[in-house]
Amino acid sequence: MEQDRPVGVLLREWRLRRGLSQLELSVQSGISTRHVSFVETGRTVPSPAMLERFAEHLSIPLRERNRLLVAAGHAPSYRHRPLDDPDLDTALTAVRRVLDGHEPYPALAVDRRWNLLFANAAFEIFLDGVHADLLRPPINMMRLGLHPKGFASRLRNLNQVRGYLLPRLARQAAQTGDFELASLHEELIAYATESAPAAPDPAEVALPIQIRHRGASLCFFNTITTFGAAFDVTLDEIAIEAYFPADAVTADHLHALARDTDYAPAPSMSCNGARSR
Structure with a gap:
C-alpha cells in the first residue's frame, strides 16, 4: 500500500x-x-x-x-484537524475577517487542491451564469475558472489565464506528487478551445483577470497569502486569494454593487455550501 x-x-x-x-x-x-x-x-x-x-x-x-x-516508525509531529475542530476557531475567524475586510473586492480561501473553503460576499460576481453542477461542494476554483460552464465564458483573456494557470498547476502536481492535482490538470487541459494557451507576458507585473459582469468589463489582479508559521497541517494548506481592481472602472463598479440595495449578494460562503458571517 x-x-x-x-x-x-x-x-x-x-x-x-x-x-x-x-x-x-x-x-x-x-x-x-x-x-x-x-x-x-x-x-x-x-x-x-x-x-x-x-x-x-x-x-x-x-x-x-x-x-x-x-x-520511519516515529510519531507524527504536526497536528491535522478538521475545519470544524473548535481548536481552529481562532485561526479560521482570522481568515474570515481577512476575507470580509477585503470587501467590496472579492476574496476567498482554498485548500491545497484549490477547493473553496470560504469566500466573502463580493465573490458572487464570479458566479453569474455558472452551471449548478460546478457549485456543488467541494467547489474547485481551478475548475470553476477554466470549465466552459464556469466563468470561463465571461473571461475576456481566457487563453492568457489558461497559459498562466495550467503550467502552475502542472508544477504543483509534479512538486507534490499529488495524484488528484495531476488528474485535475489533465481534465482542465481537455477544456482548451485554443490550439495552445498563451504564454504569460513577461512585461506584465501581475496576471490581469479580465471578466465581464453586468455589461461592465472588469479587470483584476490577485495575490495569494498563506500562514507564515503554521504548525498544523490544515492551516498550512490554506491559501487566501484576494482580488484587487486593476483600474478605476472596476473599483467603481464594485463599490456601486456594494451600495446597490437591489443587488444583495449572499453572505460569505463556507466550505460545505452553507453561508456564514
Missing part, C-alpha cells in the same frame, strides 16, 4: 522532485552524503530531527513530513 512505502523511498522521491543530487542535499542539509545514501537505501533509520532537516531543505509540506515520520 502507498502508506507502507519505506521512508528512504519517500525521501528519494522528494529529493528527485526538487532536482537535487545526494551530494547537493548533503551540502544543503549538513548531513553527510553517506548518511543520505544510507537513509535512502534503508540501511539507516533516520531520527525525527534528521528527517526534519531533510524536510526543511526539500520544502516538504507538513502533511508529507508526517508521512515520512510514520514511515
Whole structure:
C-alpha cells in the first residue's frame, strides 16, 4: 500500500522532485552524503530531527513530513484537524475577517487542491451564469475558472489565464506528487478551445483577470497569502486569494454593487455550501 512505502523511498522521491543530487542535499542539509545514501537505501533509520532537516531543505509540506515520520516508525509531529475542530476557531475567524475586510473586492480561501473553503460576499460576481453542477461542494476554483460552464465564458483573456494557470498547476502536481492535482490538470487541459494557451507576458507585473459582469468589463489582479508559521497541517494548506481592481472602472463598479440595495449578494460562503458571517 502507498502508506507502507519505506521512508528512504519517500525521501528519494522528494529529493528527485526538487532536482537535487545526494551530494547537493548533503551540502544543503549538513548531513553527510553517506548518511543520505544510507537513509535512502534503508540501511539507516533516520531520527525525527534528521528527517526534519531533510524536510526543511526539500520544502516538504507538513502533511508529507508526517508521512515520512510514520514511515520511519516515529510519531507524527504536526497536528491535522478538521475545519470544524473548535481548536481552529481562532485561526479560521482570522481568515474570515481577512476575507470580509477585503470587501467590496472579492476574496476567498482554498485548500491545497484549490477547493473553496470560504469566500466573502463580493465573490458572487464570479458566479453569474455558472452551471449548478460546478457549485456543488467541494467547489474547485481551478475548475470553476477554466470549465466552459464556469466563468470561463465571461473571461475576456481566457487563453492568457489558461497559459498562466495550467503550467502552475502542472508544477504543483509534479512538486507534490499529488495524484488528484495531476488528474485535475489533465481534465482542465481537455477544456482548451485554443490550439495552445498563451504564454504569460513577461512585461506584465501581475496576471490581469479580465471578466465581464453586468455589461461592465472588469479587470483584476490577485495575490495569494498563506500562514507564515503554521504548525498544523490544515492551516498550512490554506491559501487566501484576494482580488484587487486593476483600474478605476472596476473599483467603481464594485463599490456601486456594494451600495446597490437591489443587488444583495449572499453572505460569505463556507466550505460545505452553507453561508456564514
